[in-house]
Amino acid sequence: MSVPVLDALDSLESEAIHVFREVAGEFDRPVILFSGGKDSTLLVHLAVKAFAPAPVPFPLLHIDTGHNYPEVIEFRDAIVARLGLRLEVAHVQDWIDDGRLTERADGTRNPLQTVPLLDSIVEKRFDAVFGGGRRDEERARAKERVMSLRDAFGRWDPRKQRPELWNLYNGRHAAGEHVRVFPISNWTELDVWRYIQREGIALPSIYYSHQREVFRRDGMWLAEGPWGGPRGNESLELRTVRYRTVGDGSCTGAVESTATTLDEVIAEVTASRLTERGATRADDRLSEAAMEDRKREGYF
């Protein structure tokens, strides 16, 4: 009896599970960054599969900008309760309140997540931090190792990346340093959606088409929220939209879509002529190297 070779999704799943188990075997205090978005939900699903029938041996950490969609927070809390996981939340608001951070003029809090993240890593002594970053998202991310060293300042130096051979990861680090780990490095947006469909993974409802009051800014449909609603000649209108990514509400745009099922979402992603970040993330449009600059400072 011959055993069929793995298909692409099997291969990606096995690779991610291998990465989770390596970290569990070699690190003392790993943590999974979890926002309730599709990529971090996928991470948690893979972590559960890696250690079943035992529980996931790491907690989750959410860097909460406070600019949330209520559906996503409800979803986050439900998944934590259902799987019996531990969730730590670092509120960006706390850093603003005690003066460690200052609100930006444009109201965007995505870049403000870096300091609470690094402070939490130091305070809780996390040595390995799982993120849902994918190399197909952006050109700087395309150059990142699966296991990537951060210095005591949380910085990434693309010129000093370690060789990463076969599936042997070198996680050695000095006190104060940590590694970022990206188990779904090799997944594309379409792989993520196909796998979500295959595995029947639940997602926050805002990933599917719904009616929402939105306004147009910088070519994107933004929702009203604590980050400031329409101003000047911007005006709210009811649109049929969904979200392709979920980030800070101030800079994550919705796309017009009638896709209410996974089949429809996959068809839409397949036919899309824009990358998910290009379509929906104002923060990546700031400059040609916006993501690289934020990564160097210790961003996800």
Place this chain on the structure above:
Amino acid sequence: MGRDLLRFATAGSVDDGKSTLVGRLLYDTKSVLADQIEAVQRASVDKGLATPDLSLLVDGLRAEREQGITIDVAYRYFGTPTREFVLADTPGHVQYTRNTVTGASTAELAVLLVDARHGVVEQTRRHAAVLALLRVPRLVLAINKIDLVDYDQGVLEAIGKDFAGLARSLGFSTDSGDDAVVTIPVSALVGDNVVERSPRTPWYEGPTLLGHLESVPVTGPEVDAPFRLPVQYVIRPRTEELHDYRGYAGQVASGTVRPGDEVVVLPGGHRTTVASVETADGPLEAAAAGRSVTVLLADDIDLSRGDVIAAAGAPPRVTDDFDATLCWLSEKPLHPGARLLLKHGTRTTQVIVGELRDRLDTDTLALSVPKTLAINDIGRVALRTADPLPVDDYADIRATGGFLLIDPQSGCAVPAAPQVLAGVDDVPSTWIT
């Protein structure tokens, strides 16, 4: 069963047009989306170029765009109706050989570029030697910029013949019957023979680059090799209903495992039987190389992370004293007597470097006896490890034949990053007992 996945790497010298070739593959397979094309067009206009510079699709870091070079391995993803591809695009600079090694170590195929005007150059020989050392199963020589030699059949065939000789002397099979080494004349700039067959090379009868990538097998020799599973983690739920559950978690490195198989646990040597092969989705009848599983054994034996579960009928050798061929990637030269760490599968142990036996001149392929190994050197050394290791020949099973050497000194130094060195087991005749 969906589409399968081919992992491949590209390598070549600076200015061979590698990033342009990768950009061309992405562009012609419609894997580049409108906003990315717009960004490239905007940047090309800013640079005063007449046509879009496709290399900008892949060279994303600031220094890369400023200097027009590729610094690090970039991973790219594209698909066709039959297959998905993970492409490791590796830099051409000598000092970034570490990245070429990184990109090629997981590849089932490597595309090596040469400039049709220059043919096989020193860097081609170096890359080919590294690819041979890593035993990348298949090689494609893409002769680029054929538009600049007027599609001259004689020139291109001479380069192909030159390269076939090099590949043969490095141990690649160049029989026309198999496809281990294939030569394809292309122009990444114009698109000849990359995705579309070129009308300007009527004498060329082989496949286009994409056609070849779509048809080669996606698996290496591991599939047919004996079963190996380096244990990553012991799963013990310790719940009431699963009180005695002990599952050995790992990714099948080679071969196939089924319930009932006789296995041996190494280096300890305990023999037992596979009770079941499990995943979170339930038990499997069989699991092949590449699959992450949890194995339950019939007997309760002492087994932990670092051990290897192997086919009892064809086990690996267990040794603490052996020769290996290294690609030295550290700035700090390797001296005899060096004390390092060795990471093999899921076990890390101490190692002492003995005699430096030889060093390969990648230009002439001649061997000499070195005093030290410097960065980017390929050489054979004697090693003695603190713990015995179950090892296979790298040619048969990459996962149990390859290892890393790690410098523990710089591993603790701030701010220098630890130096890591690639190691590859040598042929069996060099084992010392």
